[in-house]
Structures are given as structure tokens and as C-alpha cells.
Amino acid sequence: MIGTVLVANRGEIACRIFRTCRESGIRTVAVHSDADENALHARVADAAVRLPGTSSADTYLRGDLIVKAAITAGADAVHPGYGFLSENAGFARAVLDAGLTWIGPPPEAIEAMASKTRAKELMGIAPLAEVTEADLPVLVKAAAGGGGRGMRVVRRLADLDAELTAARAEAASAFGDGEVFVEPYVVGGRHVEVQILADTHGTVWALGTRDCSLQRRHQKVIEEAPAPGLTEELERELHDLAVRAARAVDYVGAGTVEFLVADGRAHFLEMNTRLQVEHPVTEAVFGVDLVALQLRVAEGHALDDDPPPARGHAVEARLYAEDPAHDWAPQTGRLHHLSVPDGIRLDTGYTGGDDIGVHYDPMLAKAVAHAPTRAEAVRRLAGALERAAVHGPLTNRDLLVRSLRHEEFTSARMDTGFYDRHLAALTEAAPDPLAPLAAALAEASAGSGRFGGWRNLPSQPQVRRYAVAGEEHEVRYRHTRAGLAADGVRVVRADARQVVLETDGVRRRFDIARYGDTVHVGPTVLTALPRFPDPTAQHAPGSLLAPMPGTVVRVAEGVTEGSAVEAGQPLLWLEAMKMEHRITAPTTGTLTALNAEPGRQVEVGTLLAVVEGHAE
Numbered sequence: 001m002i003g004t005v006l007v008a009n010r011g012e013i014a015c016r017i018f019r020t021c022r023e024s025g026i027r028t029v030a031v032h033s034d035a036d037e038n039a040l041h042a043r044v045a046d047a048a049v050r051l052p053g054t055s056s057a058d059t060y061l062r063g064d065l066i067v068k069a070a071i072t073a074g075a076d077a078v079h080p081g082y083g084f085l086s087e088n089a090g091f092a093r094a095v096l097d098a099g100l101t102w103i104g105p106p107p108e109a110i111e112a113m114a115s116k117t118r119a120k121e122l123m124g125i126a127p128l129a130e131v132t133e134a135d136l137p138v139l140v141k142a143a144a145g146g147g148g149r150g151m152r153v154v155r156r157l158a159d160l161d162a163e164l165t166a167a168r169a170e171a172a173s174a175f176g177d178g179e180v181f182v183e184p185y186v187v188g189g190r191h192v193e194v195q196i197l198a199d200t201h202g203t204v205w206a207l208g209t210r211d212c213s214l215q216r217r218h219q220k221v222i223e224e225a226p227a228p229g230l231t232e233e234l235e236r237e238l239h240d241l242a243v244r245a246a247r248a249v250d251y252v253g254a255g256t257v258e259f260l261v262a263d264g265r266a267h268f269l270e271m272n273t274r275l276q277v278e279h280p281v282t283e284a285v286f287g288v289d290l291v292a293l294q295l296r297v298a299e300g301h302a303l304d305d306d307p308p309p310a311r312g313h314a315v316e317a318r319l320y321a322e323d324p325a326h327d328w329a330p331q332t333g334r335l336h337h338l339s340v341p342d343g344i345r346l347d348t349g350y351t352g353g354d355d356i357g358v359h360y361d362p363m364l365a366k367a368v369a370h371a372p373t374r375a376e377a378v379r380r381l382a383g384a385l386e387r388a389a390v391h392g393p394l395t396n397r398d399l400l401v402r403s404l405r406h407e408e409f410t411s412a413r414m415d416t417g418f419y420d421r422h423l424a425a426l427t428e429a430a431p432d433p434l435a436p437l438a439a440a441l442a443e444a445s446a447g448s449g450r451f452g453g454w455r456n457l458p459s460q461p462q463v464r465r466y467a468v469a470g471e472e473h474e475v476r477y478r479h480t481r482a483g484l485a486a487d488g489v490r491v492v493r494a495d496a497r498q499v500v501l502e503t504d505g506v507r508r509r510f511d512i513a514r515y516g517d518t519v520h521v522g523p524t525v526l527t528a529l530p531r532f533p534d535p536t537a538q539h540a541p542g543s544l545l546a547p548m549p550g551t552v553v554r555v556a557e558g559v560t561e562g563s564a565v566e567a568g569q570p571l572l573w574l575e576a577m578k579m580e581h582r583i584t585a586p587t588t589g590t591l592t593a594l595n596a597e598p599g600r601q602v603e604v605g606t607l608l609a610v611v612e613g614h615a616e
Contacts, residue, residue, distance in 0.1 A: 001299060033359070192258075193212060195290075206242050211228060241257065399427060
């Protein structure tokens with residue numbers, strides 16, 4: 001019997017595994033980098049071990065240190081979570097060689113499937129050996145790992161070499177393995193996968209299907225189970241292929257077989273020899289705890305002959321600290337508060353007061369809704385996210401709500417190109433027009449002593465200015481004998497935390513939270529502006545500022561001060577949260593300043609380069 005589990009991971013998945021371990025009476029051990037010393041997963045475990053080394057994600061790739069930590073802390077089993085070393089056969093062997101229980105598939109099965117190139121060969125599929133114009137578009141993928149890292153769509157043959165170089169660099173940084181391969185890019189396909197679970201007694205379960213078609217940068221954003229709209233024949237084929245893949249490598253434990261489905265045909269993508277981020281939707285539909293089942297399988301227990309029956313529909317949305325409207329730029333800073341309405345499952349590695357740094361994936365949480373039908377589950381999740389309190393850096397919450405309510409999604413006609421087609425419309429700013437007034441009234445109510453109360457004589461209105469979605473809004477209100485007042489709106493109630501306004505006989509309540517100059521009015525985020533803006537806070541036209549904290553990984557070949565550049569031309573690349581972000585020329589002109597070199601760490605707003613546009 002397993003007594004103590006060390007989770008060789010961090011964040012949300014570590015916290016989720018610890019939850020099941022506690023419910024099972026199993027002690028827990030966390031490992032953490034210097035950057036994660038105060039992270040939630042390190043705080044909630046029964047014991048935590050610091051991994052010496054850098055403060056970056058590379059720390060979690062040190063299998064030797066993790067095995068040593070398990071032995072030192074008295075753990076008798078290791079769970080790898082997902083990402084990092086979860087699909088590393090060498091790490092699995094090191095755990096077993098140390099006399100510990102490995103909560104995962106045999107190293108041989110990981111080895112056979114962890115490389116996507118070898119997995120395709122096992123399934124009788126060969127990657128492209130030489131790419132021609134006729135093969136376009138193609139997809140460059142990392143042979144190891146997943147999560148969209150090391151993946152590029154190439155539509156022009158001239159771009160292939162550069163994208164191969166970028167993919168290799170990103171894959172090596174994320175997984176310690178720079179091998180990549182090229183395969184045809186299926187346009188208009190849906191990403192459908194099958195959850196499998198196998199024991200050591202020869203039983204393999206196929207736990208239904210999941211649809212994960214809504215993706216950004218080839219990383220899933222919204223997932224659901226079961227995949228809607230599949231024929232019984234296609235669903236049966238997917239199950240059979242998944243079981244066949246598992247049996248081909250004598251698989252044990254939880255895993256996922258992924259496909260692209262287009263024109264009623266299934267195209268094998270890969271097998272992930274680990275637990276998936278989206279496993280909660282399968283748990284909700286089948287009423288199981290996949291982590292608990294992983295533990296039972298690792299202890300040698302047999303599965304029932306057949307899995308439990310499926311019931312209802314589940315949908316999951318990944319909440320990221322990022323700006324979808326600006327190339328999905330990751331956001332950092334203090335997460336002040338995070339909560340969702342009752343009845344929604346929230347898996348997270350953060351709590352109020354935690355800092356979101358630059359070293360790791362920007363996912364804050366996963367919100368999951370389960371209901372008897374797909375329509376009910378989608379509606380429930382959209383409504384819960386709209387009402388969620390997410391106070392801190394900018395997130396993709398509004399995008400998630402709009403995506404879930406988009407007609408293409410509600411009618412289950414989505415595919416992996418969903419955001420390519422709809423991102424611009426889905427990220428159009430649509431702030432609540434009453435939010436600035438509500439913020440001003442809450443501020444006035446909280447600080448009436450500072451700003452003065454009502455006067456016998458009529459006076460000029462109080463004025464407050466806020467920035468909302470990049471636009472400035474000015475609001476006016478008055479202190480009167482009856483309290484705060486504003487033109488065209490009846491102020492029913494106002495205090496520092498809540499404002500109730502009535503327009504055209506309809507009352508609306510606004511919950512207010514303020515952190516410094518940032519004000520959250522329900523889902524709308526505002527920035528309080530000073531009365532007299534600083535006229536010196538300007539940058540020359542054409543200035544390229546760092547959109548996020550990160551490290552300059554490389555500068556485009558041949559680009560130096562004085563170079564002629566074209567609008568949209570890549571100038572340099574920043575790495576943040578294990579992803580590379582291109583910084584491109586904003587206009588055609590001359591590069592008059594370049595303040596970047598590989599290895600330089602920069603903060604948000606750092607001046608990287610200046611492009612002086614050509615005069616018309």
C-alpha cells in the first residue's frame with residue numbers, strides 16, 4: 001500500500017493530486033523551485049522539499065534531485081502530474097530503480113509513445129521526410145512533450161527553416177529535447193481524444209471521448225466530454241484505436257490517445273502517457289476520480305471489467321493570465337482574489353495574495369460545469385465565469401464567456417481554427433457603460449471625508465477619470481442632501497464594496513473591489529487615472545516596449561541599428577512562461593535603436609527597439 005506520495009510537479013496539478021491523496025489517507029510531499037517557495041502546492045503538502053538550482057522551470061526537469069527529495073522526505077511513491085518529466089522514461093526508471101512506486105505507465109510504454117515520431121511509426125504513420133509546396137500547410141511539432149510548445153503552422157515554404165529553428169529552441173527549453181518533425185496540417189479538423197485507463201491484469205478502459213478543438217497556439221482552452229456530434233461508428237472506431245494503441249505497448253495507468261477528426265475520418269496524432277489537463281470533464285461524466293484510480297492501479301488492484309456508465313455532459317475552461325487581444329501575451333502580478341459560484345468545480349494552484357511570475361505556464365485555474373445536457377453545461381459554465389471574481393492581472397475570462405456563447409460553439413460546429421476566424425470579434429472591448437460611474441461612486445462613498453460632503457449652494461460636479469479597455473472615460477457626480485447623485489441615473493445605494501444604480505426603472509448591483517489604482521467592477525477592470533496626467537510619460541513613435549517580463553532569447557539574423565525593416569518583420573524573440581513571443585516591426589522604416597541582446601532580462605515596458613517610419 002502506498003503511504004506517502006511525492007508529486008514531481010507544481011501548481012494546479014500538484015494541488016489536485018494532493019486533494020485525492022488526502023481523501024485517501026495518503027501523506028503528501030511537494031517539491032519546489034526558489035520561485036515557488038511560497039506557492040500554494042508547497043504550502044498545502046504535508047512536507048515540501050526545495051530543489052536546488054535556478055528559479056526557473058528547469059528545476060522541475062532535474063529528475064535526480066526529485067528522486068533524492070522523495071527518499072529524503074520518506075515518500076514511497078512518485079506521481080509525475082503532467083508536463084515536465086511526466087513522459088520521461090529515464091525519470092520513470094530512476095524512480096523504480098530507487099525502490100519507489102511509479103504512478104504511471106512502464107518506462108517501455110513511455111519510451112514507445114513519448115516520441116511522437118516513434119508513436120506514429122507504431123501506428124503505421126510516417127512523418128513527412130521532405131516538404132514541398134504541394135504539402136503545405138504543414139505542422140512542425142516537438143517530438144517530446146506537448147501543451148502547444150515547439151509547435152508551428154507553416155504556410156509558406158520560405159518560412160520552414162526559421163520555424164524549425166524556433167520550434168527546436170522552444171522544445172529544448174520546455175522539455176530538454178529539441179527534436180521536431182513535420183506532418184500535414186489538417187485544416188478544419190476537430191481535436192478529439194479518448195481517455196484510457198489500464199491495469200496490470202490486462203483490462204483496458206476507454207472512458208469516452210473529449211473534444212478539445214478550441215485552442216490558442218495549439219494549446220487547449222475549452223474542453224468537453226463527450227465530444228459532440230460523433231456518429232456511433234466513428235466513436236467506436238476512436239475507442240478501438242485508443243485501446244489498440246494501449247495494448248500495443250502493454251500500457252498501464254491513465255493515458256490519452258489524441259486524434260484530428262475531419263470529414264468523418266480519424267487521423268491519429270499522438271498518445272500522451274500521462275494524466276491530461278482536461279481529465280476533470282471525464283471524471284464528471286463517468287463519476288470517477290482518475291487520480292484515485294491511478295493510485296489503485298499502481299498498488300496492483302484490478303479494474304472492473306467495464307467502466308461505469310457515462311452520464312450527462314461536462315465542459316471545462318482554462319483561465320489564463322494573458323491578453324488574448326495582444327498575441328495572447330502572458331500577464332504577471334498579484335492575484336488578489338479568485339472564486340466562482342457554487343456548483344462549479346475549480347482546480348487551481350493559486351489563492352488570493354499569490355504572485356503570478358514569469359517562469360511558468362500562465363494558467364490560473366480550470367473551471368468545470370457538469371449538467372444533464374450539453375446546452376445546460378455550456379450555459380452553466382458561461383454564467384459562472386461571468387459572475388466569477390477574478391481580481392488581479394488581465395485574464396482571458398471575457399474571451400471564455402464569449403466563446404462559450406458563440407453560435408458556432410453552442411451548435412457544436414467548432415474546429416481548431418475557431419480563434420483564427422473569430423478572435424478579433426471575441427476580443428472587441430465591450431465594457432459596461434455604468435462601470436466607471438459605479439467605481440467613482442464607490443470611491444466617493446469610501447472617502448467622503450477627503451472629498452467633502454454636500455453643500456447648501458450648488459457646486460460643480462466631482463470628476464473622476466478611468467481607463468477601461470484602453471479608452472479613457474470621464475464621469476461626474478454630486479454630493480447632495482440625499483446623498484450621491486449623477487445625471488440620468490438614480491443612485492439607490494453606494495458604499496466602498498457595492499453600488500446599486502437604477503436606470504429606466506431597472507436596478508443593477510455592482511460589486512466593487514479596489515487594489516491601488518485598479519478597480520474591479522464586476523467583470524469590468526478599470527484603472528483610476530490621475531487628475532493631471534504626466535506629460536513626460538511618453539515614448540517616441542515606433543518604440544517597441546516589452547509587453548511582458550521575460551528574457552531576450554535571440555535577435556533576428558542581420559538585424560542591427562540602421563537596418564531597413566518591413567512592417568511585421570520579426571526583430572527579436574522574448575521567452576516568458578516557457579513560450580517564445582515575437583516582437584515585430586510596427587511599420588516599414590529604419591531600426592534606429594536596438595536595446596536587446598540574447599540573455600538580457602527585461603521588465604514590462606522596457607524599451608527594446610525603435611523603428612522610425614519612412615516619410616510618405
